[in-house]
């Protein structure tokens with residue numbers, strides 16, 4: 001067994017660690033306030049909002065009452081900023097106008113978010129017909145001439161700032177929709193979202209926990225910029241006389257000022273200043289938010305690139321056959337096919353007639369060159385191929401249950417609970433926005449119905465079991481605060497947390513350095529023996545196969561070319577391509593012929609006849 005190892009924790013935030021991406025946390029506001037431009041802008045907007053809210057207390061004058069006899073009065077006395085062309089108090093109009101402007105801007109943002117946010121999340125996450133329809137409707141709305149629509153609506157239902165802003169919010173919603181949709185599409189491709197699906201979490205929970213937090217940042221940034229745009233549009237409408245007649249507004253003040261521009265040009269100053277400063281403040285806040293939240297995202301992308309660079313090596317390859325599943329099979333797959341449609345109408349077949357069997361307590365190694373279809377086979381069993389994939393099988397039985405006709409909800413119940421999955425890239429499969437403890441306990445609470453406290457106790461026990469020396473500390477850490485080997489241990493703990501019968505491990509050690517690889521393989525072997533799980537171990541590494549597997553299936557170009565007990569395959573590989581693979585990759589690896597685990601009856605071997613020499 002591997003020794004407990006030290007944790008690579010950098011709680012204080014070491015130099016190499018990127019900041020956390022995702023939703024704004026308390027730190028974001030603090031980071032925002034550290035930027036002078038953002039701090040001043042926030043303060044200015046706060047002053048405008050307070051001035052609008054306290055307008056009745058700040059001035060005794062009415063913004064709409066006109067004293068014709070006192071028109072264009074200079075600044076001073078009862079009218080600190082003077083009066084306009086019809087004798088209305090300028091200060092009162094400015095104060096009450098800020099109410100109108102801010103309320104109108106909030107209406108625009110609220111309406112556009114109410115429509116664009118849920119539609120973008122659903123379309124980006126589910127794609128399919130809803131995505132097509134929502135995109136089509138969005139394009140249609142964007143093609144409408146906004147000013148004509150506004151004129152028609154206001155002509156029909158009367159002049160109203162609130163109505164105009166509601167309609168404008170609707171017209172601008174496709175912009176929000178597109179932003180949210182593209183953010184969701186980007187994040188749904190993240191491996192940690194696949195990992196959440198694999199652990200059996202439902203769509204609603206995945207959206208709430210993993211998708212929405214990532215969408216919040218760009219949406220908040222866009223909302224702050226929309227506030228500025230809405231103030232300009234609203235002022236424009238008021239200027240044209242399309243706002244409410246008996247309501248003070250900055251646009252209305254501008255309109256009156258233009259009519260008297262030769263007699264009292266100073267009247268232009270106040271509404272122009274109010275509009276320009278407020279819009280600038282919202283823009284600066286938006287920019288500062290982008291910097292505060294966007295830097296984190298860049299950090300995550302950099303990490304993903306680093307992880308991707310640690311991909312598998314390509315080896316040699318080959319061909320062969322299937323066999324009827326035995327009666328005691330835990331998993332029986334027969335004649336599995338998977339294909340993707342190409343734009344020219346043809347299909348790219350990635351899995352071709354794969355048949356394999358895994359018994360309880362057996363480790364099946366699925367080996368082959370990169371791109372040979374190992375992961376696609378594993379994902380077919382997990383029911384996690386992308387929606388456009390076309391799959392078929394004459395048999396897909398898990399513990400006697402036919403997986404082929406299972407609903408997504410029924411498959412969700414199996415995944416994570418009875419079928420565990422260990423992914424290839426540990427860091428990418430943990431959501432950087434959540435602490436490790438939360439990610440470990442969630443599937444246990446969901447599948448096993450454990451309380452928060454029970455799940456925590458169990459998670460700590462599991463972390464200890466997978467060789468983590470300080471479980472409490474790792475439990476409270478974010479993924480970026482632990483090393484790759486530690487993250488892989490966490491994922492292994494998560495995969496076995498609900499005591500699955502079948503474990504699918506997709507290149508579980510590829511992204512790790514050699515010493516950590518050995519420890520993780522030891523751990524996998526121990527856990528498999530303890531729990532008598534059936535395991536499919538996807539790997540390109542015959543050394544790993546020799547170390548762990550009872551049976552080996554060699555894949556090439558989507559087909560299994562040879563299946564045999566590991567000892568036999570290493571002693572006498574029959575397929576020429578298997579021999580080539582072994583020659584190319586095996587160096588002094590000894591099959592674990594004397595494994596402590598009770599090995600089930602060895603399967604008969606099969607070789608796909610490609611006419612190669614035997």
Ligand SMILES: Nc1ncnc2c1ncn2[C@@H]1O[C@H](COP(=O)(O)OP(=O)(O)OP(=O)(O)O)[C@@H](O)[C@H]1O
Nearest residue numbers: 312340350369370371372373374375376377386540
């Ligand atoms: N969404 C997809 N659309 C079309 N082809 C795909 C898609 N996903 C995977 N493929 C193709 O399926 C083939 C098999 O891929 P798969 O990931 O199963 O290979 P693999 O043997 O697991 O390789 P690796 O060891 O590199 O992970 C590859 O040629 C790949 O390009």
